[in-house]
Amino acid sequence: MTPPHCEHAEEQIQRALDGPDELSADERRALDAHLDACAACRRAQGEYRRLRAMTDDWLRRAQPPAASTPEFTAAVLACVAAAAADATDAAEVAGRRRRAAAVVPSPRRLPAVFAAVLVLVAAALWPFVAPSGGLGRVASAVAARTAPVALPGRVAAVRPLLPPVPRAEALREAPTDVAESLRALSGDARRVWDDDVLRAAADAARATALPLPVFWAVLAATAALLNAGFFVRAARQNQRGLAG
Amino acid sequence: VSEAAALFPAGVGSGILRGGSNSGARAGAAGRTEAMHSRREMSADDDHAPTDEALAERVRRDGDAAAFGLLVGRYRARVVALSRRMLSSGGAAANDDAEDVAQEAFVAAYHKRATYRGGTPFRPWLYRIAVNRCLDRLRARGRQPGMHSVDDLPEPAASEPDSDPLDALLADECEERLREAVAALPPKHRAVFLLRHVDDLSYEEIAAATDLPMGTVKTHLFRARARLRRELTGYLD
Numbered sequence: 001m002t003p004p005h006c007e008h009a010e011e012q013i014q015r016a017l018d019g020p021d022e023l024s025a026d027e028r029r030a031l032d033a034h035l036d037a038c039a040a041c042r043r044a045q046g047e048y049r050r051l052r053a054m055t056d057d058w059l060r061r062a063q064p065p066a067a068s069t070p071e072f073t074a075a076v077l078a079c080v081a082a083a084a085a086d087a088t089d090a091a092e093v094a095g096r097r098r099r100a101a102a103v104v105p106s107p108r109r110l111p112a113v114f115a116a117v118l119v120l121v122a123a124a125l126w127p128f129v130a131p132s133g134g135l136g137r138v139a140s141a142v143a144a145r146t147a148p149v150a151l152p153g154r155v156a157a158v159r160p161l162l163p164p165v166p167r168a169e170a171l172r173e174a175p176t177d178v179a180e181s182l183r184a185l186s187g188d189a190r191r192v193w194d195d196d197v198l199r200a201a202a203d204a205a206r207a208t209a210l211p212l213p214v215f216w217a218v219l220a221a222t223a224a225l226l227n228a229g230f231f232v233r234a235a236r237q238n239q240r241g242l243a244g
Numbered sequence: 245v246s247e248a249a250a251l252f253p254a255g256v257g258s259g260i261l262r263g264g265s266n267s268g269a270r271a272g273a274a275g276r277t278e279a280m281h282s283r284r285e286m287s288a289d290d291d292h293a294p295t296d297e298a299l300a301e302r303v304r305r306d307g308d309a310a311a312f313g314l315l316v317g318r319y320r321a322r323v324v325a326l327s328r329r330m331l332s333s334g335g336a337a338a339n340d341d342a343e344d345v346a347q348e349a350f351v352a353a354y355h356k357r358a359t360y361r362g363g364t365p366f367r368p369w370l371y372r373i374a375v376n377r378c379l380d381r382l383r384a385r386g387r388q389p390g391m392h393s394v395d396d397l398p399e400p401a402a403s404e405p406d407s408d409p410l411d412a413l414l415a416d417e418c419e420e421r422l423r424e425a426v427a428a429l430p431p432k433h434r435a436v437f438l439l440r441h442v443d444d445l446s447y448e449e450i451a452a453a454t455d456l457p458m459g460t461v462k463t464h465l466f467r468a469r470a471r472l473r474r475e476l477t478g479y480l481d
Contacts, residue, residue: 010466010470011466014465014466014469015462018440018447019446044473046480047473047476047480047481048469048473050480050481051469051472051473051476051480052441054418054419054422054476054479054480055422055437055441056441057419058329058419058422058423059325059326059329059438059441059442060325061419062324062325062326062328062329062342063321063322063324063325064320064321064324064325064343066321069317069320069321070317072316072320072343072346072347073313073316073317073320075347076313076316076347076350076351076354077309077312077313077316079347079351080309080312080351080354080355081309083351083355084307
């Protein structure tokens with residue numbers, strides 16, 4: 001069993017060996033006095049010294065030959081450069097993706113985009129398909145506009161919405177203020193409501209209307225084009241991804 | 245590599261980096277490495293070689309790969325030695341392991357360059373990364389028990405080939421005992437002990453490199469050495 005002061009001395013021996021400044025002058029003197037008196041600690045000091053020399057040798061032997069250092073350094077720098085290149089590539093690819101995403105929707109959003117485009121196309125085509133409700137109304141409005149006389153505001157607003165019915169009926173069913181306005185119109189203006197004009201407008205509308213099969217065909221063609229466009233873009237992106 | 249390292253007369257392979265005076269040895273190595281790596285520095289006198297800290301600052305600020313190359317050249321030998329002894333390796337496979345860990349440590353150091361604080365010593369910062377790499381590797385080995393067999397291989401002859409065969413035998417045995425004793429230390433004690441001896445780090449620098457309080461560093465170090473002295477009784481006379 002090591003006496004307490006020897007344990008303390010052992011620590012001081014180690015500290016003294018670690019550096020000349022590790023011990024204060026007082027500590028140094030106390031240690032020297034102890035070493036003079038204690039053979040065990042003198043032996044310990046010698047053994048720690050030997051241990052240090054042995055360890056230094058052993059660690060030196062663990063060092064690789066200096067001749068291979070440039071090779072090692074080159075390998076490290078190559079790793080560093082490769083990582084930097086990867087980072088640049090990653091940033092570039094990410095940038096390209098972001099820019100592409102601004103134009104081409106991500107595959108996850110494709111169904112939604114697809115549906116939206118179809119709905120828009122259908123909505124744009126619908127007036128041409130339904131002659132009585134859609135273009136018919138538009139055509140009669142156009143025909144009315146071509147009439148030589150301008151109508152008072154309220155009537156002008158209502159007129160396109162009125163069905164192509166005889167003037168008498170129109171007057172009966174029209175809101176009171178509109179009917180009054182119509183009655184107040186001059187003879188030229190009344191011509192607008194002549195059955196002939198309205199019937200001609202409706203006929204013209206029917207003539208320009210799309211048959212239903214054509215409507216579906218156009219919709220299907222749009223769908224096919226959209227699909228093809230998306231597939232081509234996706235394939236191009238994939239190729240870029242693989243190449244990068 | 246392992247044979248070359250073992251047969252290389254001490255002082256030829258490594259003495260350039262570890263001479264009598266540590267800083268002088270480092271400056272010498274720096275001058276040599278610079279001559280190899282950069283034309284601009286070829287005429288640089290050893291005294292004018294940039295300090296580690298100046299180079300590290302250049303790496304941190306500009307990602308200067310040439311400056312980093314100089315640092316790798318200066319520290320490669322010591323970091324590999326530290327890794328090799330940390331991983332307490334003997335066989336050739338384990339030596340390659342140490343080189344791999346050292347290389348990983350340097351690459352990691354470059355990527356973590358932003359964490360280097362200008363004006364602080366470079367060595368503890370670098371060794372901290374290296375020690376952590378070694379500890380990670382040891383932990384990974386712990387999960388793979390098969391890896392331990394590598395440690396059981398005897399180290400190639402430590403002695404110089406032309407020395408007295410009996411002395412050589414004794415020296416080899418001595419080193420083998422030291423290797424076993426160091427390998428038996430707890431990893432943190434081993435790290436503290438090796439950092440103290442591989443590059444003469446101060447207690448304070450060891451504390452910075454291991455992220456341990458200074459008091460703990462001293463306790464670990466003194467206990468580690470006391471234990472080694474006990475284990476090597478009869479070899480230290």
